[in-house]
Amino acid sequence: MDLQLSDSQREARQAARRFATERIAPWAEHIDRHQTTPNEVLLAMRQSGYLGAALPARWGGGGADPISYGLITEEIGRVCSSTRSLMTVHNMTAQAIAKLGTREQREQWLPDLCSGRKIAGFALSEPNAGSATSAIETEAVEQESTYVLHGTKKWITYGQVAEVFLVFALCKGQAIALLVERDSDGLAVEPLKDIEGTRGSMLAIVHFRQVIVPKANQLGATGAGLSLVSNIALDHGRFSVAWGSTGIVHACLDACVAYVDKREQGGKKLKEHQLIRRHVTEILVSATASRALCYRSAHLRERGDPRAVMETCLAKYHAASAAVRAATTAVHLHGANGCSGEYPVSRYLRDSMVMSIIEGSDEIHQVTLANYALQRPYLD
Amino acid sequence: MRAKERIRDYFSRTVQASIDDDADIFDLGLVDSLFAVQLVAFVEDEFSIVAESEDLHIRNFCSIAALTRFVETKLANGLAAER
Numbered sequence: 522m523d524l525q526l527s528d529s530q531r532e533a534r535q536a537a538r539r540f541a542t543e544r545i546a547p548w549a550e551h552i553d554r555h556q557t558t559p560n561e562v563l564l565a566m567r568q569s570g571y572l573g574a575a576l577p578a579r580w581g582g583g584g585a586d587p588i589s590y591g592l593i594t595e596e597i598g599r600v601c602s603s604t605r606s607l608m609t610v611h612n613m614t615a616q617a618i619a620k621l622g623t624r625e626q627r628e629q630w631l632p633d634l635c636s637g638r639k640i641a642g643f644a645l646s647e648p649n650a651g652s653a654t655s656a657i658e659t660e661a662v663e664q665e666s667t668y669v670l671h672g673t674k675k676w677i678t679y680g681q682v683a684e685v686f687l688v689f690a691l692c693k694g695q696a697i698a699l700l701v702e703r704d705s706d707g708l709a710v711e712p713l714k715d716i717e718g719t720r721g722s723m724l725a726i727v728h729f730r731q732v733i734v735p736k737a738n739q740l741g742a743t744g745a746g747l748s749l750v751s752n753i754a755l756d757h758g759r760f761s762v763a764w765g766s767t768g769i770v771h772a773c774l775d776a777c778v779a780y781v782d783k784r785e786q787g788g789k790k791l792k793e794h795q796l797i798r799r800h801v802t803e804i805l806v807s808a809t810a811s812r813a814l815c816y817r818s819a820h821l822r823e824r825g826d827p828r829a830v831m832e833t834c835l836a837k838y839h840a841a842s843a844a845v846r847a848a849t850t851a852v853h854l855h856g857a858n859g860c861s862g863e864y865p866v867s868r869y870l871r872d873s874m875v876m877s878i879i880e881g882s883d884e885i886h887q888v889t890l891a892n893y894a895l896q897r898p899y900l901d
Numbered sequence: 902m903r904a905k906e907r908i909r910d911y912f913s914r915t916v917q918a919s920i921d922d923d924a925d926i927f928d929l930g931l932v933d934s935l936f937a938v939q940l941v942a943f944v945e946d947e948f949s950i951v952a953e954s955e956d957l958h959i960r961n962f963c964s965i966a967a968l969t970r971f972v973e974t975k976l977a978n979g980l981a982a983e984r
Contacts, residue, residue, distance in 0.1 A: 621954045742958045748927065748934040749941070749957050756938055827942035830935060889933065896915050 552721030573635030580631035598768025603721035642683030680725025696746030
């Protein structure tokens with residue numbers, strides 16, 4: 522594996538860092554405090570090309586390789602996890618269409634999703650179905666050339682602004698996935714407020730009350746909704762969250778290095794206290810290890826190696842856990858300041874806790890990755 | 902190695918159980934649903950084929966025999982297209 526970034530990958534990272542610093546970072550605290558993403562940021566994201574950066578060029582996407590896309594995700598995640606989560610969910614749905622869609626579905630949806638003219642949501646979770654996706658209760662009933670969709674989806678990231686949703690439902694006991702337009706009759710969006718982390722990610726409860734969806738909007742085969750469609754989408758989600766979590770760890774490192782270099786206690790700078798130095802070292806190691814696992818995952822994805830699926834789980838699990846540890850350490854290292862809104866580290870901690878739950882909780886990964894370990898992948 | 906042997910070999914390395922060729926690995930609970938995505942990546946990588954949207958039925962991926970049929974059909978169609 523070549524650990525040297527190519528010129529285009531370096532340029533992608535630099536451009537994303539500039540964009541994140543200039544267009545997103547000034548809003549990050551506002552986004553967290555007001556629990557919304559302002560139109561200025563949504564517009565910047567739509568126009569940036571980053572929503573479609575990893576999608577195929579023939580549909581208007583950027584065709585970025587996995588490492589470039591990961592680096593872009595990390596840079597945006599470094600300044601604002603809420604905004605990064607927009608990239609995540611949008612791409613989960615868009616990538617599922619790119620892989621599983623019919624030619625007509627790709628032609629209908631991908632140009633708008635690549636250009637950012639439309640934002641996509643991913644509607645799998647329900648009030649009674651979180652990690653156990655097979656417990657979904659939303660129902661789709663066949664009626665001639667349509668499905669009639671009825672049920673409620675919860676925790677839908679950017680559900681408040683998404684223009685199309687990928688919705689999972691049961692039809693005669695078999696899981697199906699449907700693309701549902703926001704302006705469909707019977708679809709109602711209810712904002713969710715007062716979430717601890719990624720507070721600006723415009724979460725919503727989405728109600729489907731006898732929504733009529735053309736059968737032509739079914740993505741993938743009947744019965745493959747949860748096994749293939751949701752897992753292909755979630756695989757992209759985990760890849761994105763892994764890089765976004767790595768961004769949080771790096772943000773913690775940035776914040777801590779700046780703070781210990783400036784703050785004085787006991788007549789000397791914090792950086793001269795041995796236990797403080799230990800904390801900084803721990804975050805540095807976490808940041809480096811998280812990024813290395815993300816690179817490995819991206820490298821395997823680029824090659825189409827089947828191990829990429831589990832190595833992405835591994836990267837996500839490690840990076841999300843590392844983000845919680847790094848942000849906890851960062852808050853402690855900032856003392857009382859770390860518990861205030863004056864410094865961003867308390868936001869990093871709240872955001873990091875979300876990373877350990879979404880796209881497969883830590884506990885799910887602990888079970889899944891043990892199966893992978895038993896396959897002895899490290900012998901390859 | 903023939904397709905079936907390569908698929909058997911992959912299953913023996915990944916599923917960690919002795920499996921009959923016709924056994925449905927999902928019904929038997931030998932793997933979780935994430936394994937379906939791994940199988941798609943495996944056949945694309947191992948046999949240099951592309952699983953198109955119309956191929957992505959779980960019935961094509963649920964057993965050694967089903968996956969072998971799927972791969973052999975794709976390879977035969979690919980060869981026919983090349984001719």
